[in-house]
Amino acid sequence: MAESEQKNENSAGFEREAETGDPAAQADAAVEATTADAESAMSSSGTSAAPVDSAAEAADRPVEAAPVEVPESFTVTLIVRRYDPEVDDEPRWVDYDVQMYQTERILDALHRIKWEQDPSLAFRRSCAHGVCGSDAMRINGKNRLACKALVKDFDISKPIYVEAIKGLPLEKDLIVDMEPFFDSFREIQPFLQASGKPEKERHQTIAQRERFDDTTKCILCAACTTSCPVFWTDGQYFGPAAIVNAHRFIFDSRDEASQVRLDILNDREGVWRCRTTFNCTDACPRGIQVTKAIAEVKQAMLTGVKL
Amino acid sequence: MSTTIESPNYAYPARSKGRRGPNLEKAGWIFMRASGVVLVVLIFGHLAYNLLWTPGGIRAIDFGFVGGKLADPFWQWWDVTMLWLAILHGSNGMRTIVNDYVHKPKIRTVAIGAIGVAAAVLIILGTLITFTFDPCPTAADPALLPEFCASL
Numbered sequence: 430m431a432e433s434e435q436k437n438e439n440s441a442g443f444e445r446e447a448e449t450g451d452p453a454a455q456a457d458a459a460v461e462a463t464t465a466d467a468e469s470a471m472s473s474s475g476t477s478a479a480p481v482d483s484a485a486e487a488a489d490r491p492v493e494a495a496p497v498e499v500p501e502s503f504t505v506t507l508i509v510r511r512y513d514p515e516v517d518d519e520p521r522w523v524d525y526d527v528q529m530y531q532t533e534r535i536l537d538a539l540h541r542i543k544w545e546q547d548p549s550l551a552f553r554r555s556c557a558h559g560v561c562g563s564d565a566m567r568i569n570g571k572n573r574l575a576c577k578a579l580v581k582d583f584d585i586s587k588p589i590y591v592e593a594i595k596g597l598p599l600e601k602d603l604i605v606d607m608e609p610f611f612d613s614f615r616e617i618q619p620f621l622q623a624s625g626k627p628e629k630e631r632h633q634t635i636a637q638r639e640r641f642d643d644t645t646k647c648i649l650c651a652a653c654t655t656s657c658p659v660f661w662t663d664g665q666y667f668g669p670a671a672i673v674n675a676h677r678f679i680f681d682s683r684d685e686a687s688q689v690r691l692d693i694l695n696d697r698e699g700v701w702r703c704r705t706t707f708n709c710t711d712a713c714p715r716g717i718q719v720t721k722a723i724a725e726v727k728q729a730m731l732t733g734v735k736l
Numbered sequence: 737m738s739t740t741i742e743s744p745n746y747a748y749p750a751r752s753k754g755r756r757g758p759n760l761e762k763a764g765w766i767f768m769r770a771s772g773v774v775l776v777v778l779i780f781g782h783l784a785y786n787l788l789w790t791p792g793g794i795r796a797i798d799f800g801f802v803g804g805k806l807a808d809p810f811w812q813w814w815d816v817t818m819l820w821l822a823i824l825h826g827s828n829g830m831r832t833i834v835n836d837y838v839h840k841p842k843i844r845t846v847a848i849g850a851i852g853v854a855a856a857v858l859i860i861l862g863t864l865i866t867f868t869f870d871p872c873p874t875a876a877d878p879a880l881l882p883e884f885c886a887s888l
Contacts, residue, residue: 615748626740662836665751693750701761704832727765 502528505585507538509550510592511602520599524588529580535568535591536575539603552603559714562650566603567592572652572712594655596664609664610651613671617693621678622686637682640736644677644722646715653709653719665698669709669719672700676722679734687734691726700727764828771821778818803871804882812866819862827855 505527512520525546527538536557543550554564557576564575568591569583575591583589597605623631647670654660654668675694679687694700700723709719729735787793790801805811830851838844872885 612748616750618746618748620744623740658836662839695759695762696750697755697759697761698751699761701759701765730762731766 500530500532502530503585505529505538505580505583506588507535507542508588508590509539509542509602510590511550512593512599513549513601520592522590529585531581533580534576535573535578535580535589536564538580538589539575539591550603551601560648562648562714565594565650565652565655565714567594567655572656574650574652574714577714594651596655596657596661597651605655607651610654610668610670611649613654613667614649614674617667617671617675617678617690618686619674619678621681621684622689623683624685631683633682637736640682641677641680643717644673644680646717647673647677648715649674650714652712652714653717656708656712658706658708659702659704663698663702666702667694667696667699669703669723672703672723672726673717673719676726679726679729680736682736687729691730691734694726695730700730703727768825768828771825775818775821775825778814778821782814782818799880800882803869804884806866806869807871807882807884816863816866819866820859823855823858823862827851 507525507527508522509525510520511517511523525538525542527541527546529538529541536554539550539552539554543552552564552566552575554576555561557564559574559577562574565572566575568575568578569589572594591603593599593603593605597607597610600606625631649670651670653673654670657666657669660666660668672694675690678684679690703720703723705720705724707720709723710717710721713719786797790796806815831848834844834847834851838847871882873881878886
């Protein structure tokens, strides 16, 4: 009861709170920050010139350029699990030596292999910045996005092993058939189902939105599902990603089909197959607490949805 | 302005559609958790009574001690509950491990069948012995038997 009252207050008081949020203090802080930045920039910049009287005077004045540190490259050995269905019967491991820089990622190494050494290497990538979820792969035995795996985080005295994610049919090199994965996703009805037609928007309090915030972050890269030992042996298991996306709607206060999704997942191949291995939580490149979300769906099946 | 689709073209019925009967995976999942909690109490109670409560600890456990315990209905039911829960819990865990590691369907069926048979034999034998155990066999050395045998 107390909770619901608080929620109402929240929704009503939201705008008021924003108004009274002491803008003066914030403005002060901002001013301080800018002056401090400017001072430090003036004092530390080696290339700022001393004032001169005329252009002629400045023309032959020696310019003191700050020394630019040339980043050093180093050799990294990548062992990539290649598979060409037209040639190979079995996947094979192939070594590549790549010159890399401290700031680069495994995706850059794959680019360098594809662009400079072996154009036949096949892998998916789209945005290359950890948003589209195309380049999930198994790097040194752990599922990650190649575009978020920094070379400096690996022990480069040893080779880095790169292979396709497991549990989905391998098509070529690092590319797998994602359709079984998307089938599971589609089955849990991943869209908002609400009967009413509001004037403008469907309202929600901050607390209600917060309830499922974690699971809205999913980018469907399949890193979690293909790290799950249950999914490896039973491809019919819905898998963590589908359950995470069901969680996103089950705990959405605007959605009216929670029970439908719970019934779908309350199946032989549903949430009960999960044994809390935590591989999915480890693998998620978005830091979603996947195992926790699955546990909450289980709990909702036993004791009802608590928004 | 919100947009709604009256009848979405959605052609993905759940894979569970048309599946009948009880959801054994769910029952198994709940059983594993519930039996786990009960087993912690039963097993530590069993160990505490046998090793800490009884003077002499492990050295005092002999035929007489066990015979005396199995003549008491309280301990009969304690032991039988522990037997059933432990064997079912353990063999269900073994089944999960087999499902994980045995990929060939035939070998998997055989392995899970063997686990089931072993569990059934252990449960039936254990239950039978607990309730039909004779603590005072005739023609045995009275020094080895429980104390109450002398008064029979």
